[in-house]
Amino acid sequence: MRIGISALTFNLKEALKICENNKEINHIEIGIDNINDCEEVKKYEKEIKKLNLTIGIHLPMELNSCENIEFIRNKWTQYIITLDEKLSFLQTSYYNMHLGYVMANRLTKNKLKYLDNTIKFFDKLYDEKKLPITIENTYTKGGDFFNMGTEVEDFIYIFKKHKNLNFCYDTGHDLICKSNYDLIKNKIKIVHLSDNNKREDEHLGILKGKLTTEDLKYILNINPEFLVLEMKFNDINESLQILKQNYLK
Numbered sequence: 001m002r003i004g005i006s007a008l009t010f011n012l013k014e015a016l017k018i019c020e021n022n023k024e025i026n027h028i029e030i031g032i033d034n035i036n037d038c039e040e041v042k043k044y045e046k047e048i049k050k051l052n053l054t055i056g057i058h059l060p061m062e063l064n065s066c067e068n069i070e071f072i073r074n075k076w077t078q079y080i081i082t083l084d085e086k087l088s089f090l091q092t093s094y095y096n097m098h099l100g101y102v103m104a105n106r107l108t109k110n111k112l113k114y115l116d117n118t119i120k121f122f123d124k125l126y127d128e129k130k131l132p133i134t135i136e137n138t139y140t141k142g143g144d145f146f147n148m149g150t151e152v153e154d155f156i157y158i159f160k161k162h163k164n165l166n167f168c169y170d171t172g173h174d175l176i177c178k179s180n181y182d183l184i185k186n187k188i189k190i191v192h193l194s195d196n197n198k199r200e201d202e203h204l205g206i207l208k209g210k211l212t213t214e215d216l217k218y219i220l221n222i223n224p225e226f227l228v229l230e231m232k233f234n235d236i237n238e239s240l241q242i243l244k245q246n247y248l249k
Contacts, residue, residue, distance in 0.1 A: 002027040002054055003243075004228040005236055006192070009040045016044060018236060019051050024244065025236075029056040029096065029190075029228050035079070038086035045089055055090045056190070056226060057083070064100030065121040066114040066148050073117065077125045084131055093226070094132040096168050096190060099148035099158075107146050114148060119161045126164070134189050136168035139177030139201070151179040159187055171219060172196050172203065172230070175210055188222050192230040193239075205235025206242055213246075220247045 004027030007015035012030060019025045028048075030041060048055065059080065067073040080095060102114050125131070135155065140147040148154055155167060166189035169181055175198045181188075195209030196202040202209065206216060220227075220243075229236050 001223055002226050003240075003248075004028055004054075004056070004226055005233075006031065006058070006228055006230040009037045011233070012041065012044055014233060016047050016051065018233065019053060022237070022240060024240060025229075026052060027054045027056065027093075027226055027228070029058055029226075029230075031058040031060075032083065032087075033060045033062075035082060035086060038083065041087065042089065048090070054093045054226075056094045056096055056228070057087065057090075057092050059083075059095055059097040061098060063097055065097070065118040066100045066102055067121075068102075068114070068117060070120075073121050074124060077121065077128065080125060080131065081129050084129065092132075094134050094166070094189065096134045096136055098136055098138050099154065101145045101147050104142075104144055104146045107148075115154060115157050118148070118158060122158075122162045122165065126162070130164065132166075133164075134166045134168040136170055136190075136192070137173050137177075137179065137181060138170070139173045141176075150177045152181050152183050155181075155184055155187070159184065166190075168192060169219075169222070169224075170194075170230070171211060171215070172201050176201065185222060188224050190226045190228060191219055191222060191224045192228050193219065194229070194231045203231045205231050205239040208235065216243075216247055 006029045008031045138147045138149050140150050167187040168190040169188050170192040172194040195204040195206050195211045198210045
């Protein structure tokens with residue numbers, strides 16, 4: 001299991017410093033929104049290799065795999081492929097993404113249609129390039145648009161169609177919008193570890209919100225390939241110490 005932290009391009013330099021000071025951290029998941037952000041990441045190529053870090057990429061929150069307009073959906077697949085080409089120097093371990101969002105009244109009428117749009121999205125992507133993709137659970141709090149991927153049934157449906165996809169289990173999102181992700185435990189490649197108050201996605205350090213010690217034991221027993229501390233930078237050291245002292249063997 002590789003232990004990582006999450007970063008954006010604007011604070012990547014600070015994240016690399018954290019990795020340099022904590023030898024247990026050997027992975028970074030970088031959120032990249034724009035293609036030209038790849039040039040900013042490339043500035044740190046030597047430092048990434050020197051620290052022997054593996055890299056994951058978190059795709060934009062705006063990405064919408066269940067988009068009903070085929071032209072736009074296909075543009076998102078082209079975006080991912082272009083991003084992979086621009087980031088070839090990283091040997092990216094995975095691309096992580098949320099499923100997207102749908103107008104609430106349309107989703108409640110015909111959810112299956114939008115899940116099938118997601119299947120078409122991955123069909124198109126895999127026809128063009130077979131990339132290591134993980135899909136992440138999220139939460140919804142009502143409103144005019146609902147997020148997809150808020151319950152395990154969404155992922156069970158998708159995994160039946162696309163067996164090469166893997167799952168990113170986000171503990172903070174599950175606290176807010178609970179579902180039985182134990183049903184797809186065998187698909188978990190990544191865990192995003194953070195805590196919150198069960199209402200807001202606060203990205204707190206562990207045991208600073210509603211996560212329990214039993215939750216942590218379960219999460220660590222999953223033994224994911226990547227455990228990403230997706231939390232505020234000033235909580236990382238304390239959370240890492242708790243994990244080392246009580247959970248990591």
